[in-house]
Amino acid sequence: VNAGAAVPVSWYLLLAVALFAIGTVGALTRRNGISIFLSIEVMLNAANLALVAYSRQLDQRTGQILVFFVLAVAAAEAAVGLALFIAVFRQRRTIDVNRLNLMRH
Amino acid sequence: MEMAVFAVFGLLALASSLAVVAHKSPIYSTLNLVLTLFSVAVLFVLLGAPFIATLQLLIYAGAILVLFLFVIMLLNVGRDEGVPAGHRAQLAAALVGALVFAGMLWLLLRPALGTGPPPPPLGERLVSLSGLAQELFDEYLLPFEIVGLLLLVAVIGATVIARRPTPEELAAAAGAVPAAPAAPATAATPATPEVAAAAAAAGAATWPGEAAPSWAAWAPEAAGAAGGARPAAFRGGSAAKRGDGGGGGEAGATGAAGTGAPPPGATEPEERR
Numbered sequence: 001v002n003a004g005a006a007v008p009v010s011w012y013l014l015l016a017v018a019l020f021a022i023g024t025v026g027a028l029t030r031r032n033g034i035s036i037f038l039s040i041e042v043m044l045n046a047a048n049l050a051l052v053a054y055s056r057q058l059d060q061r062t063g064q065i066l067v068f069f070v071l072a073v074a075a076a077e078a079a080v081g082l083a084l085f086i087a088v089f090r091q092r093r094t095i096d097v098n099r100l101n102l103m104r105h
Numbered sequence: 106m107e108m109a110v111f112a113v114f115g116l117l118a119l120a121s122s123l124a125v126v127a128h129k130s131p132i133y134s135t136l137n138l139v140l141t142l143f144s145v146a147v148l149f150v151l152l153g154a155p156f157i158a159t160l161q162l163l164i165y166a167g168a169i170l171v172l173f174l175f176v177i178m179l180l181n182v183g184r185d186e187g188v189p190a191g192h193r194a195q196l197a198a199a200l201v202g203a204l205v206f207a208g209m210l211w212l213l214l215r216p217a218l219g220t221g222p223p224p225p226p227l228g229e230r231l232v233s234l235s236g237l238a239q240e241l242f243d244e245y246l247l248p249f250e251i252v253g254l255l256l257l258v259a260v261i262g263a264t265v266i267a268r269r270p271t272p273e274e275l276a277a278a279a280g281a282v283p284a285a286p287a288a289p290a291t292a293a294t295p296a297t298p299e300v301a302a303a304a305a306a307a308g309a310a311t312w313p314g315e316a317a318p319s320w321a322a323w324a325p326e327a328a329g330a331a332g333g334a335r336p337a338a339f340r341g342g343s344a345a346k347r348g349d350g351g352g353g354g355e356a357g358a359t360g361a362a363g364t365g366a367p368p369p370g371a372t373e374p375e376e377r378r
Contacts, residue, residue: 006107006108007107007108007111007151009152009224010215011111011115012111012148012152013211013214013215014211015115015118015119015148016214017207017210017211017214018119018207019118019119019122019141019145020207020210021203021204021206021207021210022119022122022123022125022126022203023122023126024199024202024203024206024207025126025199025200025203026125026126026127028195028198028199028202028203029126029195029196029199030126032131032182034131034173034176034177034180034182035131035134037173038125038131038134038135038138038173039125039126041138041165041169042122042125042126042138042141045141045142045145045161045165048145048157048161049145049148049149050214052148052149052152052154052157053152054217055152055153055154055231056152056153056154056224056227056231057224058224059224059225059228059230059231060231061230061231061236061237061240062240064154064156064157064231064237065237065240065241065245067154067157068157068160068241069248069252071157071160071161071164071165072252072255072256073252073255074165074169075164075168075169075256075259076255076256076258076259077259078169078172078173079172079259079260079262079263080259080262080263080266082172082173082176082263082267083262083263083264083266083267084266085176085180086176086179086180086266086267087266087267089180090269095180095182
């Protein structure tokens, strides 16, 4: 690898870690259910980036195939999760997770 | 060249993901997430995964985020105030926790990269679509089929969870109880308030919690959208759950009609009309 041209794979991993941390902060601090969901999508994407980076490092396609499955599962998760939010919103008129505290009492 | 592209889109991904997390409005968060996904897709191309990058743009940015936007608009989600004023400690704790977590993650991931030689230059093996398809449909055929099944289940589950009960179901829920005491009610007319109360109880029992006011809010829209007999039945069902006297009679009538045995001398609807 001639320096200056190629990017070390570890930099991609570092970026993935940073994205994952940002998503974690969002999922922990937001109150709106949909914002939490979006933060979780950021975390999923960071994991995908790490998988593709490993795939590049090891020169194997398995990581890419895993990302393919992760995408499919994320699609299913988004569909069911958003349907749940719609159902919750119909019942409670809010998706503020701080007010969905039925199990606290 | 590669370094420049990585720097630009890596920083773009970081900045837009920060905006996703920090922006108060979910709509802007979603649009920033589109930018994040696009940047990460460019990084996928750099890493020799053009097919995954295409999938990311098509599925994530094209389909999932449009779904998010639709739901945000459907629910009319307001601005999120973020951390409430009294809970600054929560934000600080989340930041510290995320930093510690990221450090641990880095310590975990870095050695896994190994100290071996740097990766070989991108070749046909990693980039070619036919090779990926060969492996996907050969070695990973069963997971592929299971993913298809998973998507089917997700579609059915999402439809069942998010759908609104049909007017017939509402009428049945409201009419299940009044249908039984309908015969005594014909004999003894003063029992009418009890019937209405029973209808209200049936509604409350079937759709628990705060469902009744929410349905009252949704009902006019449905009544305007649907035509024919549906609005009448729907109105009856929702009104019965509110315990409304006028609607209760109507619900009793529709419920009895639904069971196929309308009490001939059902005096209650006669009174209301």
